Amino acid sequence: MSVFRYIIRVFPVLLFFFGIQGPLGAQYQGEEPSTLIGLTLVEALSRFGPPQAVYPVRGREEWQDDVVFEYENQDLYIYRDRIWQVGLKTVYGITLGDTRRLALLVLGDGVQNFSGYILSSLSGASWPLMLRVNLDSQDKVSGLFIYRSDF
Helix, strand or coil: CCHHHHHHHHHHHHHHHHHHCCCCCCCCCCCCHHHHCCCEHHHHHHHHCCCCEEEEECCCCHHHCEEEEECCCEEEEEECCEEEEEEECEECCEECCCEHHHHHHHHCCCCEEECCEEEEEECCCCCCEEEEEEECCCCEEEEEEEEECCC
16 A cells, blocks of 8 residues: 555544644653554554654555654654654664764674664564664764564
8 A cells, every 4th residue: 555545544543633632742751762663553643642744755665655753852654553663863872963983882792884874683572673873974873763673
């Protein structure tokens, strides 16, 4: 299903939540962000309130289309009715703009260091999770994502 059809399908649900929610709910504040992976759309909206913005992200294939709910401190990537990826501005001591060297130091041993990104496995969830640290051309952190690696 294309992302646009999905938005049309979930739009009535969004209207419902926009209508009964007050100001934005709690954002990521010290909570373990990996626990957001697997939340349903209804759980995310009731927990965080309406997003500041909603936009589609096109994957390599049409079935990889996502809807992203943008909040102040996190972006929730939704496939069908569940969060499968979270984009963050800061996590585990790494912040956007930090250097590759600092990210590697913070993450420690066991990371996979590639040209343009770093991967680190996360444990403690019901499914396999990864932390991806994207790097720009100056080797600065340009993106932080926690995602289901089996998705």
